[in-house]
Amino acid sequence: MGGIPDSVLSQSPLSSEPKQSKVSHLLALGLNGGMGQELASRRVAMIVEDDAAISVVLRTMLEDEGYQVLCAASAEQATVALAEQLPEIALVDLRLPGLQGIDLVRLIRQSSQIPIVIVTAQTDSHDVVACLEAGADDYITKPFVPKEVTARIRSILRRTAVSRESTSLPSSSRLQLDARTASAVIDGRVVAVTPIEYRVLEQLLAANGAVVSRNHLLHHVWGYEHAGDGRVVDNLIYRLRGKLQTSSALPEVIVTVRGFGYRLVM
Amino acid sequence: MPPDQLPVSLLESASPTGAMQRFRYSGDPYLAIAIPLRDALYVEVFPLVDLDTLLVRAAWLLLFLTLALAAFGAILGAQIAARVLHPLTALAVSARRIAMGDFGERMTQTGDPDLDPIAAAFNEMVQAVQAKIARERRFAANVSHELRSPVTAALGSAEILAGSRNQLDPRTREVADVLVDQVRRMSRALVDLLEISSTFGDDGAQSEVIDVRAVCQDVLQMRGLDSRLLVGPSCFALSDARRLERILTNLVDNALLHAGGVTAIRLEPNAQCVLVHVDDQGPGIPDEVAAHVFEPFTRGPHSAATPGSGLGLAIASEQARVIGAAVNFEPLPGGGSRFTVSLPASDLPVETVEE
Numbered sequence: 001m002g003g004i005p006d007s008v009l010s011q012s013p014l015s016s017e018p019k020q021s022k023v024s025h026l027l028a029l030g031l032n033g034g035m036g037q038e039l040a041s042r043r044v045a046m047i048v049e050d051d052a053a054i055s056v057v058l059r060t061m062l063e064d065e066g067y068q069v070l071c072a073a074s075a076e077q078a079t080v081a082l083a084e085q086l087p088e089i090a091l092v093d094l095r096l097p098g099l100q101g102i103d104l105v106r107l108i109r110q111s112s113q114i115p116i117v118i119v120t121a122q123t124d125s126h127d128v129v130a131c132l133e134a135g136a137d138d139y140i141t142k143p144f145v146p147k148e149v150t151a152r153i154r155s156i157l158r159r160t161a162v163s164r165e166s167t168s169l170p171s172s173s174r175l176q177l178d179a180r181t182a183s184a185v186i187d188g189r190v191v192a193v194t195p196i197e198y199r200v201l202e203q204l205l206a207a208n209g210a211v212v213s214r215n216h217l218l219h220h221v222w223g224y225e226h227a228g229d230g231r232v233v234d235n236l237i238y239r240l241r242g243k244l245q246t247s248s249a250l251p252e253v254i255v256t257v258r259g260f261g262y263r264l265v266m
Numbered sequence: 267m268p269p270d271q272l273p274v275s276l277l278e279s280a281s282p283t284g285a286m287q288r289f290r291y292s293g294d295p296y297l298a299i300a301i302p303l304r305d306a307l308y309v310e311v312f313p314l315v316d317l318d319t320l321l322v323r324a325a326w327l328l329l330f331l332t333l334a335l336a337a338f339g340a341i342l343g344a345q346i347a348a349r350v351l352h353p354l355t356a357l358a359v360s361a362r363r364i365a366m367g368d369f370g371e372r373m374t375q376t377g378d379p380d381l382d383p384i385a386a387a388f389n390e391m392v393q394a395v396q397a398k399i400a401r402e403r404r405f406a407a408n409v410s411h412e413l414r415s416p417v418t419a420a421l422g423s424a425e426i427l428a429g430s431r432n433q434l435d436p437r438t439r440e441v442a443d444v445l446v447d448q449v450r451r452m453s454r455a456l457v458d459l460l461e462i463s464s465t466f467g468d469d470g471a472q473s474e475v476i477d478v479r480a481v482c483q484d485v486l487q488m489r490g491l492d493s494r495l496l497v498g499p500s501c502f503a504l505s506d507a508r509r510l511e512r513i514l515t516n517l518v519d520n521a522l523l524h525a526g527g528v529t530a531i532r533l534e535p536n537a538q539c540v541l542v543h544v545d546d547q548g549p550g551i552p553d554e555v556a557a558h559v560f561e562p563f564t565r566g567p568h569s570a571a572t573p574g575s576g577l578g579l580a581i582a583s584e585q586a587r588v589i590g591a592a593v594n595f596e597p598l599p600g601g602g603s604r605f606t607v608s609l610p611a612s613d614l615p616v617e618t619v620e621e
Contacts, residue, residue, distance in 0.1 A: 051415050057422030064426070121414055143418040143453045146425040214474060215507055226484045227507035230472045259474050259504060259612075 046070040046087040048078040048104060049119065050096055054142070058091060058119075061146045065153070075099035079107065086112060089157060092136070093119045094127055102131045109135035113194040115156045119144075132235035137196040138222055139232070148225075155223020156196060170208040172266045174253055175244070177201060186244045186253065196221060197240055200233075204254065204264040213261040237262055272309060276300055288314065353381045357388060364392060407463040410456060417449075417456050424449040455575040462562060462577050462584065471589045472506040475612045478540050481507055482531050485514045491528060498533025503540040503609035509585045510609070513593065514542065516582040517605045521546040523574045525602060540609045547602040551595065559595065 045067040049055040052073075059069045070087060072078035075096050090108065094101040105116055116136045120128055128139050137156060140149055169177065176185045182198050184191045193201070199221045203212055218228040237254055244253055255263050276287045276298055286299040295314040300307050353373075360373060372392065373385035424446040431439050431446075479500050486493050503510075514531075521528045525548020534541040551559055558564045560583035563576040579593075586593045586607060595605045 051419065053419030054415060054422065057419055057426065060426050061422065064429070121411070142414050143421045143457065146422050214472075215476070226488060227481060227511040229508055230474065230506075261474070 044068050044070065044085060044087045046072065046078065046081065046090045048072045048075060048090065048092040048096065048101070050074060050093065054093075054119075057146070058149075061150055062091075062153075065150055073097075075101070075104040075107075078104060082108065086114060088114065089153060090114060090116045091119055092116060094131065095121070102127065102134055105131055105134045105136050113192050113197075115195050117153065117156070129231060129235060132232060133238060135194075135239065137194055137232075137236065139229075151225065152223050155221070158195075158199075158223075169202065169205045170266065172205060172253075172264060175201065175205070175264065177205065184244070187246060187250070189246065191243050193240070193243065197236060197243075200236060200240065201264075204262065207263065209263055209266040211257045211260045211263045216261070233262075269309075272298060272311075276309070277307065353378070353385070357384065360388070364395070403463065406459070410460045410463055413456055414460065417453050420449050421453045455577075458575040458577040458581060461581055471509060473504055474507070475502050476505055476507045476510065478503050478510075478533060478535075478542060478609065481511050482514060482533070482542065485511060485518055486531065488515065489518055489522065491518070495528055496531050496533070498531075499535065501533055501535035501540050502612045504612040505591065505609050506589045509589050510591075510607070513582045513585050513591070513607055514544065516578040517544040517593075517607070519574070520578050520582075520605070521548065521603075523578075524548060529602065535611060537611065539611050542607045542609070544605045544607075545598060545602065546604075547598075547600075550597050550601060550603055560593070 043066060045062045047055055047058045047062070047069060049058060049071070050073050055071055055073070059071055062069045067088075070081050070085070072081055075092075076098055078090075078092075092101045092104055096104070101118055105118070108114065108116060115138075118128070118131045118136045118139045120131075120139050120141055131139070138152060140152070174187050177183075177198065178185060178190070181190075182193070182195065184193050184198065184201055200217060203217060203220060214230040214233045215227060217233050218224040218230070222228060222232065237256075241252060241254055251265065253265050255265055257263055271291055273287055273289045276285055276289070277300070279285045282302060284299065284301045286297060288295060288297050290296070295318050297312045297314050298309055299312075300309045302308075357373065373388050375382050375385055427442055428446045431442055434442055477500070479496070479498070482496050483493055486495060518528055518531075521544060525546035527546065528544060529547050530543070530545045532543040532545065534543065555564060560579050562580040564579075565574075565576055583593050590610065592608045593605065594608075595603050598604050
């Protein structure tokens, strides 16, 4: 393992509490900075949940799906575990003792693009949006139906869209997708994206400039069988724009079509 | 006037002191005074017409003035009474508004020493009632919140158990099935309760062009109903797909629970709005329930034993309010009920990715 890239450590947005900087230090050690996707262990999932009973349920569900499950009862425990092994997907409860779920999401996002699903209570509406903006890809509310959850996780983890190779996608003047590294290239610059972000871009490219509705994305990318929460899509687009926008001088590459959805400027 | 027209009684009663009498001659009143002289009677006659007319006029004037004064007095009295009663009328109006559920009402102090204590006491009472209701709502919300985690764990465990039911011996399987069913039911009731206890509207309704037909199809599919029950053309509305799905699901569940099933979901688009009718052939809704059917925990007369949470229609109605739609019902001519959701139509064509 080489030296810790200075850029990773100095980017920590958290407060200067010694505990937290130690934690991000640990994370950086394990993840080698930058894109961690190729390091993610296949078939390993992580659960960060302090309620023991719910933890058992989630763990059993994921084990039934063929995952080896790492269980952490707090964000601090999670970061210790993450330093050793990067899971394929993380389920994080919003409310944790000590460091909160949203902080853990931010921490993970500092150095990795693994899909993150937050587990929330119904009343945490504003917190859900904040978490989605911070980098979570989807959320499930308690009480959840296990079948729904596993269907969504399966969908989230499907790496590529069902019947398309990325080479058969229409080309855009500014945006290309690299299937091998599962990353996006905008104006020549490589950008790390989460699997969900990648697949959203795939869908937008496949539409060749036509509008893609939120519901279509929820169905094809997130795997919602029935109508889902459009905000999940909105927040992801918001994050994508943040990643893709190099300077305010260049126009946006994703356009919002009010009342219909989103489209790509080809 | 000839002497023979003088009243006889006058002439007769003209005693040594004299007499006077009022009499009529040719329709006019006169006064005659008779003074006996030594061997004759001196009678002087005065016409009273003018005096009489004066008296009659005076009488009329007096009558008129009395009436006018009485009327004036009545008006003045009414004014004063109204001014005194106005705060009390205002009080009655405020009380009525509060009974309808508007707790923002307060009475203003007018400076009147008699009425201000009433206003103050009234405001105090409203405050107390409001606080009590808020406490009870918080209690319901807290209880629901407390139940959330245990129910989540129980539901998850039940579903996992349900997946392995074939591995159980028949007796255990039967019990396990009961457990799973009841946990599912409890969970649905809790979700409903949580939904209705939370403050609506803070989530913000989405507004996008949605394919209403597709949403209806999803709802039928989710409940395992025949998709041929959906009748009507393809139509689009400007609304929130997730909430619309919730509303329609609740209406369908209501029909399944209380009316023996759904006979049809009909789509009726017109220029301004899209109407979605959920029809059933059930016993209909009795009048005494009809006014309250969208309120929480209203149940029909025979539904005490049915597994619904009693909140489905209340949630449907509330979610409709959030998205600016309306839910109504009407009896169907051949029996049964029709619940209708009306959505604002979207006349813009939808561009979507081809499947």
